[in-house]
Amino acid sequence: MVVLCKLKALTLLRLGYPQSSSSILKLFFVGDVKPSHFPLQNLLLCRHFNSEISETHHDFTVNYLINSCGLSPEGAISTSKWVELRSPKTADSVLSFLRNYGFSETQMSKMVRSCPHLLQLHPEKTLLPKLEFFASFGVSKKDLATTLQYEPKLLAMSLEKRIIPTYDFLRSMLSQKKVASVFRHGSWIFVEGHSKKVAPNIKVLRESGMPQHCISMMLTCHPRALILKPKDFGQLVDEVKQMGFNLQKSTSVMAINALCAANRSTWNRSCEFYKRWCSVVKVLLLKGLINGIENVSLGSVLVPPEKCFLEKFVARYTDEVPQLLSVYQGRVEVQDV
Incomplete structure (x- = not known):
């Protein structure tokens, strides 16, 4: 009788009938008999049966993820750990x-x-x-x-x-x-909600003097900075202010976004490189070799690759300033040239 019930349950599963574990166990036990009343052999068979049910569902889930959802076998096996499909409906x-x-x-x-x-x-x-x-x-x-x-x-x-609620919060500030x-x-922002990070971080910006048009710009164009914890975000805003950025201007929004996205070691190397961009230009300006308005702009200093910068601002003037390469390398101070 037990074997027949087991076969019946498995047949229903394989025919695609969505059977819950409890309904299948009822078929298996045939009545409301306590497990303690069963011989050890039957209890072991029950455990094996439950395992087989689980494996059947797992196999169906994996096959469905591959055949219907386009996942790779490896991806399907990994994904099946988080979902169990009992039928395709x-x-x-x-x-x-x-x-x-x-x-x-x-x-x-x-x-x-x-x-x-x-x-x-x-x-x-x-x-x-x-x-x-x-x-x-x-x-x-x-x-x-x-x-x-x-x-x-x-x-x-x-x-x-x-x-x-998140939409209403955003709509109170934005079109x-x-x-x-x-x-x-x-x-x-819609997934996480606005109350834990976004709202407190916007409060930090307002208390730091950032106007609404800059806050709107950050929300619409550079929202990833707002995902930081309020304490960390506050420190980042302070760092941007210490760098000389005016929080009332849109450039501060781009600075916050850049600092948030940058790897710290990469950022520090870039800052060091920039200081050495700047020392060379300062020497050339002091020597009268370039004109700050006509010959050099921030873009012409920051945008070109290092090789182009060296050709344009160092190699070209080594005859007039032999120590210029040493200034660029940080081995000689500007005042010592």
Whole structure:
């Protein structure tokens, strides 16, 4: 009898019937008999049976991720650790919904790989309201697909508790069009929400004297700096001020963004290189060999590669200033030339 029940349960599974573990165990045990009443042999068989059920679901999930979602075998095995599909019904409806909404197969594959839980969401009840909300403030279907392939977790966030409050916060400072720009450049804000980092960091900027038009520029064009913890962000703003940037001008926004994105060791090397760009130019200006207005600009100093800079500002003037290369190398001070 036990064997027959087991065969029946496995047959139902393999025919695609979505059976819960509890319903299958009822088929297996045939009644509400306590496990302690079973002989050891039956308990061992039960354990083996549960293991086989788990393996069956796992195999189905891996195969589905490969065949329907375009994941590699390795990617499917890794992703299957985070999701268990018991039947293709819900997952198929999710993929079909996204496909009809304009998502490409490649985009959907990336989304599933990053957020496999997506396959278990209800298309009409969970996905559609969010997509319609984003469209309501000007996000095109193309931008939606492009953004969500990298931030699919956004579709799993609560519309009422997370997405709409964040939109309202942004809308209190920005036009609807600019909020759509924030979605394109900083969709993580909608995922994480605004209360923990974005709002406190904007408060830091305001208390430091940054006007609203600069804050708007940071939100719409350079929002990644706002992902820092408020304490770290405050230190970064102080560092930008110490470097001489005026927080009332848009250049300070670009400086904050650059400092936030830069690797510290790379940043320090770049600063050192810049100081040596500048020492050479200062010597040439003091010697009257170049004119600060006609012959040199910040772009002509900072933009060219090192080789071009050496040719234009060092090698050309070594006859007039033999120590110029040493100045560039930091071995001679400007005042000693």
